[in-house]
Amino acid sequence: MTTQAHPAPQYVRVAVERGIDRYPDGLTYRVDAAIGAVVLGDHIEVPLGRGDSRVEGVVVATGGPELLDRNLDPKNVKAILGVDRSQRALPETVVRLAQWISSYYCAPLGVTLMSITPSAVRKGVGSVRRLLVDLASPQPAGTLHPKRRAVIDTLSERAPSERPVDAEELRELCGLATRAPIQALIKSGHLTASHRSQVQARWKAEATPEASPPQPTNEQAAVLSAIEPCLAAGFSQHLLFGVTGSGKTEVYLRLAQRVLESGRSVLFLVPEIALTPQTCSRISARLPMHPMAILHSGLTQAQRHEQWLASAQTRATIVVGARSAVFAPIPEGVLGLVIVDEEHDSSYKQDQAPRYHGRDVAIRRAQLAKCPVLLGSATPSLESWWNATSRGLSSLHTLKQRAPGLRNPRVEIIDFRVESRLRPDRRVHLVGPTMELALRRAFDDGGQAIVLLNRRGYANWIACPDQACGWMMRCDHCEVGMVVHLRSPEGGALRTTRCHHCQAQQKVPTRCPRCSKGVSVFGLGTQRVEEELSRLFPDIASSGGIVRVDSDTMSTASDFHRALGGFARGEVRLLLGTQMIAKGLDYPNVRVVGVISADTALNLPDFRASERTFQLVSQVSGRCGRGDNPGRAIIQTFQPDAAPILAAAAQNYARFAKEECAIRERYGLPPATRMARIVVRHAVRDEAERVAKRLSADLTRVDAAREIEVRGPAPCPIARIADRWRFQIELIAPTAAILQRMLAASRSAGILVPGETVAVDVDPVALL
Numbered sequence: 029m030t031t032q033a034h035p036a037p038q039y040v041r042v043a044v045e046r047g048i049d050r051y052p053d054g055l056t057y058r059v060d061a062a063i064g065a066v067v068l069g070d071h072i073e074v075p076l077g078r079g080d081s082r083v084e085g086v087v088v089a090t091g092g093p094e095l096l097d098r099n100l101d102p103k104n105v106k107a108i109l110g111v112d113r114s115q116r117a118l119p120e121t122v123v124r125l126a127q128w129i130s131s132y133y134c135a136p137l138g139v140t141l142m143s144i145t146p147s148a149v150r151k152g153v154g155s156v157r158r159l160l161v162d163l164a165s166p167q168p169a170g171t172l173h174p175k176r177r178a179v180i181d182t183l184s185e186r187a188p189s190e191r192p193v194d195a196e197e198l199r200e201l202c203g204l205a206t207r208a209p210i211q212a213l214i215k216s217g218h219l220t221a222s223h224r225s226q227v228q229a230r231w232k233a234e235a236t237p238e239a240s241p242p243q244p245t246n247e248q249a250a251v252l253s254a255i256e257p258c259l260a261a262g263f264s265q266h267l268l269f270g271v272t273g274s275g276k277t278e279v280y281l282r283l284a285q286r287v288l289e290s291g292r293s294v295l296f297l298v299p300e301i302a303l304t305p306q307t308c309s310r311i312s313a314r315l316p317m318h319p320m321a322i323l324h325s326g327l328t329q330a331q332r333h334e335q336w337l338a339s340a341q342t343r344a345t346i347v348v349g350a351r352s353a354v355f356a357p358i359p360e361g362v363l364g365l366v367i368v369d370e371e372h373d374s375s376y377k378q379d380q381a382p383r384y385h386g387r388d389v390a391i392r393r394a395q396l397a398k399c400p401v402l403l404g405s406a407t408p409s410l411e412s413w414w415n416a417t418s419r420g421l422s423s424l425h426t427l428k429q430r431a432p433g434l435r436n437p438r439v440e441i442i443d444f445r446v447e448s449r450l451r452p453d454r455r456v457h458l459v460g461p462t463m464e465l466a467l468r469r470a471f472d473d474g475g476q477a478i479v480l481l482n483r484r485g486y487a488n489w490i491a492c493p494d495q496a497c498g499w500m501m502r503c504d505h506c507e508v509g510m511v512v513h514l515r516s517p518e519g520g521a522l523r524t525t526r527c528h529h530c531q532a533q534q535k536v537p538t539r540c541p542r543c544s545k546g547v548s549v550f551g552l553g554t555q556r557v558e559e560e561l562s563r564l565f566p567d568i569a570s571s572g573g574i575v576r577v578d579s580d581t582m583s584t585a586s587d588f589h590r591a592l593g594g595f596a597r598g599e600v601r602l603l604l605g606t607q608m609i610a611k612g613l614d615y616p617n618v619r620v621v622g623v624i625s626a627d628t629a630l631n632l633p634d635f636r637a638s639e640r641t642f643q644l645v646s647q648v649s650g651r652c653g654r655g656d657n658p659g660r661a662i663i664q665t666f667q668p669d670a671a672p673i674l675a676a677a678a679q680n681y682a683r684f685a686k687e688e689c690a691i692r693e694r695y696g697l698p699p700a701t702r703m704a705r706i707v708v709r710h711a712v713r714d715e716a717e718r719v720a721k722r723l724s725a726d727l728t729r730v731d732a733a734r735e736i737e738v739r740g741p742a743p744c745p746i747a748r749i750a751d752r753w754r755f756q757i758e759l760i761a762p763t764a765a766i767l768q769r770m771l772a773a774s775r776s777a778g779i780l781v782p783g784e785t786v787a788v789d790v791d792p793v794a795l796l
């Protein structure tokens with residue numbers, strides 16, 4: 029916790045919860061003496077606006093009259109209403125981090141600060157007031173009733189450092205039926221009473237004790253000895269590039285152990301869906317002496333609150349979590365290492381304001397905490413690769429070999445133009461003969477398999493078969509096609525259509541509304557693959573051996589954990605799903621990994637399409653070959669010659685990265701440049717366009733030195749979502765600093781006002 033140099037600050041700068049963008053750093057309020065001390069990071073209540081409505085806020089600066097704007101009369105400065113003492117003040121680094129996010133990602137500071145603290149913590153979910161008692165000194169004279177005497181004796185046996193004691197615990201220790209004797213002793217002045225808020229929902233990862241950690245391989249040892257000297261040397265940035273199964277986690281664990289043993293904390297970020305019990309128990313099995321806090325969406329509100337407090341009070345020194353765990357309230361000076369596993373994963377990017385990238389915030393946090401940050405991946409993002417290889421911003425460490433006992437999977441590219449013609453019947457098949465045979469062999473040998481298709485639902489085209497008519501079913505609210513879903517797995521005939529962008533649903537029409545011909549349903553989705561696999565492997569399907577994992581079947585984290593548990597125990601033979609199953613899974617019995625269509629990502633109108641395709645194919649291929657059997661990865665595609673597919677098959681990241689970076693450089697795209705994407709949204713199409721045009725002209729004027737390329741406005745690839753028309757402007761700058769300068773100038777001039785209509789996305793990851 030931060031302490032103030034001067035006893036009672038007269039003024040504070042406050043970021044309020046409301047979405048107003050008071051750039052750069054909040055509103056000034058007076059602190060009256062009656063309120064007591066207010067420190068940076070405190071949660072407070074202030075009056076806002078003409079009606080002085082009560083709103084929540086966070087203190088982002090404390091001080092004297094220097095906080096007053098020059099043109100502000102001290103008489104007009106309002107006083108804060110109160111401090112929420114039930115919440116701890118945010119650590120200074122976390123406040124600084126929020127300020128950085130607000131400025132870098134163009135998000136209002138108040139919104140950013142509020143989104144940093146889980147709502148369970150803000151609302152105090154699960155928190156109870158505990159009574160604590162201690163011996164009063166001196167003890168009043170006189171004899172005591174035996175029950176009361178026993179209480180005093182029990183307490184006296186405790187070392188002073190282990191007091192005060194929870195009254196409830198004391199009651200149990202003394203074998204008392206009620207707390208009446210304790211209450212009486214407080215009244216008679218024998219005991220002193222105090223209170224503490226405590227969150228009770230304990231949550232513990234199940235740990236399977238590890239026999240003995242493996243001896244590091246030569247490669248691992250080399251990486252360790254390169255990074256270890258940096259552990260106590262302030263900020264440094266490292267990229268660990270290691271093929272899947274090369275033992276990156278082993279490296280993380282050894283470094284984490286070093287840091288923990290030196291008495292500091294470790295922040296360990298993983299993509300949300302990699303937060304499996306498998307990952308957590310592996311960490312706690314290796315580091316049983318170091319309590320762990322876990323922050324993810326599968327916890328109850330009270331558990332989340334408890335885990336948050338555990339990291340604030342350093343009862344837990346290793347904090348594991350998804351994106352938002354980067355804000356864990358680890359106190360000043362305690363954080364010793366930040367790890368970002370699977371740093372390329374797009375789930376690190378938040379898709380609503382503040383649109384931050386968890387990896388980049390993690391780097392910033394390490395800078396503020398003056399400790400090293402280690403990013404790891406088998407397929408690093410080109411941004412991280414560029415930083416390590418072209419800009420010297422981070423050191424590159426490489427693990428080329430898979431860990432002892434693991435073999436490289438055999439990656440086979442299947443030309444689906446050929447395979448789809450091999451079937452004797454005229455039906456459309458999603459699983460070609462090669463994949464079918466490989467799966468059959470794997471199952472016959474008692475093995476398991478993973479099949480991936482990155483698209484939910486049953487089929488994604490509903491259209492008139494008559495090309496002259498050309499009708500296609502579109503969402504009423506978005507400029508996209510509807511997707512057919514089977515309503516329930518059993519009632520296969522019951523079908524509905526859904527929009528994947530606004531969740532609208534409609535019935536599947538039987539006839540074309542324009543020409544009354546019977547409609548066709550085609551395209552692909554995981555439900556359809558499930559149907560086909562069940563037809564191909566009826567014995568396995570009927571015993572529940574095929575499980576589909578996508579966001580339709582997995583509504584909570586525990587659904588996902590349950591499915592993986594079944595797979596780990598071998599009850600599930602085939603996992604089929606979207607990219608949820610492409611990462612982090614480590615099961616030795618997986619013999620075959622199938623990709624139904626490597627083309628789904630490749631054809632998106634997004635400059636990262638190649639990069640995503642490469643990542644997906646490489647990551648999923650890495651899921652096999654973990655046992656003694658090398659395993660086969662079978663990749664179906666209509667574009668077998670596409671560069672990312674060939675590079676992924678050859679398992680050659682470096683070649684892919686070199687070629688792709690050259691292309692990005694040629695077209696002036698990140699990572700060679702920096703981009704901000706501005707999307708203007710409005711219910712009236714012309715209005716959206718008008719605002720976007722004016723904004724684009726204003727932005728061009730701000731950039732007097734012509735350092736920035738302003739592209740657009742143009743309709744977004746998805747021109748309307750949920751009844752709002754969308755126009756985009758892309759800003760492309762040679763460096764982040766130039767981009768930041770321009771964004772800041774536009775915000776303080778009131779040209780760029782992020783909010784309902786205008787969404788700003790700095791370093792965008794998705795461009796639809």
Ligand code: ADP
Nearest residue numbers: 242243244245272273274275276277278431432
């Ligand atoms: P990655 O994180 O790169 O995918 P892991 O750390 O999960 O790789 O390692 C893959 C497997 O190899 C794990 O089962 C791990 O226990 C094992 N392993 C890692 N390093 C070694 C080593 N030095 N000796 C033996 N086994 C190892």
Ligand code: ZN
Nearest residue numbers: 503506527530
């Ligand atoms: Zn829609």
Ligand code: ZN
Nearest residue numbers: 492497540543
């Ligand atoms: Zn028609």
